[in-house]
Amino acid sequence: MLPSSVSSFHTTNPTSTPLSPLSTFSFLSASSSSSSSSLSFQQSSLQRRRLVSFGPISKTLFGINSKSKGILRVSCSTSEPLKVMISGAPASGKGTQCELIVKKFGLVHISTGDLLRAEVSAETEIGNKAKEFMNAGRLVPDEIVTAMVTARLSLQDAKEKGWLLDGYPRSSAQAESLEKLNVRPDIYVVLDVPDEILINRCVGRRLDPETGKIYHVKNFPPETEEIKARLVTRPDDTEGKVKARLDIYKKNADAILSTYSNIMVKIDGNQSKEVVFKEIDSLLSQVQRDEVKLLKSENSVPESGSHSSQAPVSRDKWRGIPTRLNNIPHSREIRNYFYDDVLQATQRSVNDGRTRLRVDINIPELNPEMDVYRIGTLMELIRIIALSFADDGKRVKVCVQGSMGEGALSGMPLQLAGTRKILEFMDWGDYGAKGTFIKIGSIGEQEVSEEDDVFILVAPQNAVGNCIIDDLKAMTVAAGSRPVILINPRLKDLPGSSGVMQTMGRDKRLEYAASFESCYFFRLLYFAGTQYPIMGALRMSYPYRYELYKRVDQPSGTEKYVILSTFSEKPSIDDVNDAFMGKPRNGAKKASGFWGFLSSVFLSGEDDVTSNISELARVTVKSQIGLMSLY
Numbered sequence: 001m002l003p004s005s006v007s008s009f010h011t012t013n014p015t016s017t018p019l020s021p022l023s024t025f026s027f028l029s030a031s032s033s034s035s036s037s038s039l040s041f042q043q044s045s046l047q048r049r050r051l052v053s054f055g056p057i058s059k060t061l062f063g064i065n066s067k068s069k070g071i072l073r074v075s076c077s078t079s080e081p082l083k084v085m086i087s088g089a090p091a092s093g094k095g096t097q098c099e100l101i102v103k104k105f106g107l108v109h110i111s112t113g114d115l116l117r118a119e120v121s122a123e124t125e126i127g128n129k130a131k132e133f134m135n136a137g138r139l140v141p142d143e144i145v146t147a148m149v150t151a152r153l154s155l156q157d158a159k160e161k162g163w164l165l166d167g168y169p170r171s172s173a174q175a176e177s178l179e180k181l182n183v184r185p186d187i188y189v190v191l192d193v194p195d196e197i198l199i200n201r202c203v204g205r206r207l208d209p210e211t212g213k214i215y216h217v218k219n220f221p222p223e224t225e226e227i228k229a230r231l232v233t234r235p236d237d238t239e240g241k242v243k244a245r246l247d248i249y250k251k252n253a254d255a256i257l258s259t260y261s262n263i264m265v266k267i268d269g270n271q272s273k274e275v276v277f278k279e280i281d282s283l284l285s286q287v288q289r290d291e292v293k294l295l296k297s298e299n300s301v302p303e304s305g306s307h308s309s310q311a312p313v314s315r316d317k318w319r320g321i322p323t324r325l326n327n328i329p330h331s332r333e334i335r336n337y338f339y340d341d342v343l344q345a346t347q348r349s350v351n352d353g354r355t356r357l358r359v360d361i362n363i364p365e366l367n368p369e370m371d372v373y374r375i376g377t378l379m380e381l382i383r384i385i386a387l388s389f390a391d392d393g394k395r396v397k398v399c400v401q402g403s404m405g406e407g408a409l410s411g412m413p414l415q416l417a418g419t420r421k422i423l424e425f426m427d428w429g430d431y432g433a434k435g436t437f438i439k440i441g442s443i444g445e446q447e448v449s450e451e452d453d454v455f456i457l458v459a460p461q462n463a464v465g466n467c468i469i470d471d472l473k474a475m476t477v478a479a480g481s482r483p484v485i486l487i488n489p490r491l492k493d494l495p496g497s498s499g500v501m502q503t504m505g506r507d508k509r510l511e512y513a514a515s516f517e518s519c520y521f522f523r524l525l526y527f528a529g530t531q532y533p534i535m536g537a538l539r540m541s542y543p544y545r546y547e548l549y550k551r552v553d554q555p556s557g558t559e560k561y562v563i564l565s566t567f568s569e570k571p572s573i574d575d576v577n578d579a580f581m582g583k584p585r586n587g588a589k590k591a592s593g594f595w596g597f598l599s600s601v602f603l604s605g606e607d608d609v610t611s612n613i614s615e616l617a618r619v620t621v622k623s624q625i626g627l628m629s630l631y
């Protein structure tokens with residue numbers, strides 16, 4: 001779907017659209033346009049290059065008629081290619097990242113700063129008007145910029161290749177204009193950089209008028225003396241003007257955020273440009289995959305007894321993760337979302353050659369600590385994963401641990417009692433998969449046969465007085481390089497029947513448990529140890545980043561999950577606290593209050609009721625009030 005990458009910024013900004021020196025555009029009138037009609041252009045001329053104002057440029061003229069009764073229509077359906085908005089303070093690195101994004105994803109880069117500089121350089125009517133605002137570090141009037149952007153968006157290349165909007169919208173009026181035209185991005189990326197760094201970046205910025213490449217005297221010096229000699233400084237890059245631009249950015253940022261909060265992702269822009277790009281790359285790739293998944297599920301013909309009979313993934317409805325997770329029982333749509341989410345992550349991991357995997361999914365119906373726990377949901381999840389591998393021709397052994405001690409149920413975790421029988425009696429599809437491609441077994445070395453390709457272990461866990469890890473270890477050794485997938489394992493040592501913790505070999509056991517790589521993680525975050533209300537969620541689906549969401553009540557009575565931050569590793573307590581409190585990353589402070597409690601619960605990766613309770617006791621009424629006021 002995507003064009004192959006291209007090597008220079010010139011070529012990343014497609015010139016396929018016919019350009020001519022003098023151009024005008026006309027709006028289709030309402031009567032002559034259908035609902036999907038787009039702007040009609042007689043001609044358009046924009047040199048889409050960073051810093052076009054310093055290079056040779058054609059004259060441009062925008063025939064803007066603000067009194068026109070015509071209606072702008074830009075058609076943007078969900079099946080179109082990637083649509084991205086990037087925002088951030090002056091010098092947060094938008095342009096730098098856009099170069100990299102365009103190179104990788106082939107999107108059409110629309111930078112209002114570049115468009116305006118082109119007009120200024122060409123000394124057009126618009127350029128002359130815009131110049132005084134730009135030089136003063138102020139925003140150019142909305143109607144000028146909006147007309148430029150909507151015109152550019154409606155061109156064929158943007159529709160076909162997708163677009164990357166940089167520096168627009170910058171006011172609530174601009175955001176509203178796009179909403180009215182039904183122009184919405186798939187994702188709204190915000191680069192977050194501290195003020196003092198921004199000023200240094202602006203003052204040190206240099207631009208190459210020939211290539212449009214962005215340099216910095218210290219951070220990214222030019223490659224050769226020849227380039228160095230021709231570099232120029234932007235007129236609005238003085239310290240005073242940067243401060244004015246920063247003030248304006250801050251005044252407008254919140255208003256725009258409210259329009260895009262459900263698709264907003266904040267990225268720490270104070271990292272090397274490669275690291276920042278890695279994060280953006282991972283997010284955009286995820287959006288693309290979700291889009292493909294959505295289209296596939298919408299187009300798929302339901303098949304009975306297979307996971308493909310699930311309802312379409314409602315990404316548009318949920319914009320990320322499902323809502324109403326405290327409605328028990330979960331709807332089929334919600335269960336299907338999670339089954340599919342886990343399945344995709346597991347398959348990607350196995351396809352990438354990972355062999356020691358764990359899935360931790362903690363929605364209420366899969367949380368044995370809650371009285372709404374449903375063994376049926378766990379079994380359904382296992383069946384979907386197992387059948388999917390079997391569909392690929394792999395022989396899957398689904399293993400559930402048996403009793404590990406004397407007597408009927410002694411040593412059997414209560415959560416698993418009867419599970420084996422349920423698995424035996426379950427419907428494994430119409431094609432006789434059970435007994436051939438699917439086998440039911442136990443946990444232990446003796447269960448590993450030569451023909452098995454994949455092992456799925458159902459919630460392996462320690463029982464009072466017994467530790468499953470030794471059996472698990474022997475089994476994985478026997479499995480060798482074949483994938484072993486633990487679904488909701490609970491491998492922490494528990495107190496023995498005597499009430500004494502098993503300490504012998506504990507370190508080694510925990511080290512072994514930690515050797516399983518997380519390929520899927522989903523955990524709801526609750527307020528101060530209660531199970532209501534849900535405050536947010538942490539999700540990770542291999543190979544993507546951990547995503548931290550906050551649940552937000554909407555005036556309409558509905559709710560939504562807003563992404564607060566992403567992390568390459570499972571976030572620390574401080575990371576989570578800071579994200580919820582809106583603080584910059586890597587603060588040196590210790591976790592405290594509610595968020596400290598929340599994060600300490602889930603960061604362990606396994607429920608630990610005892611420590612939760614003692615942590616709960618530390619939460620003071622004062623901190624509760626303080627944090628409640630955040631909402």
Ligand code: AP5
Pocket residue numbers: 088089090091092093094095096097112113114116133134135137138139140141142145166167168169170174201202204205206214215216217219220236245269270271272273274276
């Ligand atoms: P515009 O050109 O959009 O300026 P801006 O938003 O202020 O952003 P900048 O271009 O200054 O910075 P950037 O985030 O692209 O950073 P860059 O990658 O270059 O707009 C200019 C003017 O046009 C506005 O002031 C306004 O008047 C007008 N305008 C534009 N859009 C408008 C709208 N919608 N409505 C009304 N008016 C509008 O990087 C900066 C420097 O940092 C470089 O030197 C770079 O090398 C360096 N750098 C980048 N990334 C890193 C990193 N990770 N680490 C270290 N250094 C880095």
